[in-house]
Amino acid sequence: MWRNIASNFLTLMIVVLIGAAAAIAWARHEFTGPGHSEVAQCVRVAPGASLNAVSKQLAEQGAVSSGYIFRAGADYMDKSRDLKFGSYLVPPKASMQDIVNAITAGGPSSCGTEVQLLVGVRGNAILLRDMNPDTGAFEEMARFNPANEEQPEAITAAAQKPDARLRITMAEGVTSWQVVEGLKAAGFLSGEVAEVPAEGSLAPDSYEVESGADRATLLANMAQRQQTILATEWEDRDFGLPYETPEEALIMASIVEKETGVAAERPQVASVFVNRLRQGMRLETDPTVIYGVTGGEGVLDRGLRRSELNRVTPYNTYRVDGLPPTPIANPGRAAIRAALHPDETDYLFFVADGTGGHAFSRNLEEHNAAVARWREIERQRGEPADSPVQGDG
Incomplete structure (x- = not known):
C-alpha cells in the first residue's frame, strides 16, 4: 500500500511540476511575445505612481493581458522601482517587456495631450x-x-x-x-x-x-x-583658445549663437572671432551692439543707426577691444561646443550670402567683394542696405 501511495504521490508531483513549467512557459510567452492591443497605446506614468497602479491601468486600457504577469516580469527584470514619470507611445502588438522598457527608460514624453x-x-x-x-x-x-x-x-x-x-x-x-x-x-x-x-x-x-x-x-x-x-564642455576644450575662464567661453558661444542660424556654420563663425582675438582685432559684431541697445529686453526691429555704431559702450565691439562683459543671450550646447572647438581656418570676416548662410573671407579684399555681392542681393530684393560690417554677417 505504501508503495502505491508513494507512486501516486510521485506521479502527482510530476504532474504538478509539468503544470508549473507549462504555466511559467506560458507566462514568459505572454510577457515577451506580441501583445494583444491592435492599436498604438499611450501609456502614462503619473508622478510617484507605483508599479501596481500602473499595471492595473495598463490592464484596464487593454495594453497588457495580465497586470500580475506584467508586475512579475518587471520584478524579474529588476525594473519595478525604475518607473519614469511621463507619457509613452507604444506601438500595436507591443509586448509587456517592451512596455516595461519604455516606461523605465525615461526621456521626453512621446504621446498624450x-x-x-x-x-x-x-x-x-x-x-x-x-x-x-x-x-x-x-x-x-x-x-x-x-x-x-x-x-x-x-x-x-x-x-x-x-x-x-x-x-x-x-x-x-x-x-x-x-x-x-x-x-x-x-x-x-x-x-x-x-x-x-x-x-x-x-x-x-x-x-x-x-x-x-x-x-x-x-x-x-x-x-x-x-x-x-x-563645465563638461570646458573640460574637453581645445588647447590654446583665447579664453581664460569658462565664462569667457560662454560669452563667445552667445555671440556665435546670435550670428548664425545655420548649425553647421557655428564652428566656422567661432573660428573667425577666435582668429580676430588672437590677432588683436576687434570683434566688430552687430549682435553685441544690439544687446547694448536693448539690454536683452525684446527685439530691435530695425537696422542699427550710425550713432549706435559710433557710441562707445561695453557691448559695442566696433569701438572696444576683446569680448563684451557678459553673454548676449543663452547659447545652446552646440554653440558652446563650437566656441570651445572652433574650426581651424584663417578666416577673419563673414557676411550673409543670400542663402541663409554666410560667405567667409581671409582678407579685407575678399570680404569687400562678398559684401558687394550681398548689397546687390539686397538691392534686387528691394531691401534697405545694412550697416557696413567687418566681422559681422
Whole structure:
C-alpha cells in the first residue's frame, strides 16, 4: 500500500511540476511575445505612481493581458522601482517587456495631450498638441500668442486635465529676460521671479513640468543644467583658445549663437572671432551692439543707426577691444561646443550670402567683394542696405 501511495504521490508531483513549467512557459510567452492591443497605446506614468497602479491601468486600457504577469516580469527584470514619470507611445502588438522598457527608460514624453510654452527669440506662443495614435505624430490643435491674444478655452481645459503633459521649450539664443517673460505668461506655472537670471546662465532645452510648478525653481533647474553643460564642455576644450575662464567661453558661444542660424556654420563663425582675438582685432559684431541697445529686453526691429555704431559702450565691439562683459543671450550646447572647438581656418570676416548662410573671407579684399555681392542681393530684393560690417554677417 505504501508503495502505491508513494507512486501516486510521485506521479502527482510530476504532474504538478509539468503544470508549473507549462504555466511559467506560458507566462514568459505572454510577457515577451506580441501583445494583444491592435492599436498604438499611450501609456502614462503619473508622478510617484507605483508599479501596481500602473499595471492595473495598463490592464484596464487593454495594453497588457495580465497586470500580475506584467508586475512579475518587471520584478524579474529588476525594473519595478525604475518607473519614469511621463507619457509613452507604444506601438500595436507591443509586448509587456517592451512596455516595461519604455516606461523605465525615461526621456521626453512621446504621446498624450500636451500644452507647451514656446519661448522664442521673436516672441512666445502657447500651443495645444495631441498625439494621433494612427501616425504616432503630434498634431497641433490650438495656438495663441500670450502677449496679445486671449487663451483659447481648449488650451485652458487641456492644461487642467490631470493627465495632460505640460512643457516649456526654450529656444537657443533667447535672452534671460525673454525666458522670464515667457514663464510669466504660462498660467499653469506658479510663483514669482525675484530677478532676471544672469545672461547666458540658462540652458535652452525642453522641460517637462507639473501643473503649478514654481517658476523660480524651474529657472534654477535651467541654470544648473547650463552650468553642467559648460563645465563638461570646458573640460574637453581645445588647447590654446583665447579664453581664460569658462565664462569667457560662454560669452563667445552667445555671440556665435546670435550670428548664425545655420548649425553647421557655428564652428566656422567661432573660428573667425577666435582668429580676430588672437590677432588683436576687434570683434566688430552687430549682435553685441544690439544687446547694448536693448539690454536683452525684446527685439530691435530695425537696422542699427550710425550713432549706435559710433557710441562707445561695453557691448559695442566696433569701438572696444576683446569680448563684451557678459553673454548676449543663452547659447545652446552646440554653440558652446563650437566656441570651445572652433574650426581651424584663417578666416577673419563673414557676411550673409543670400542663402541663409554666410560667405567667409581671409582678407579685407575678399570680404569687400562678398559684401558687394550681398548689397546687390539686397538691392534686387528691394531691401534697405545694412550697416557696413567687418566681422559681422
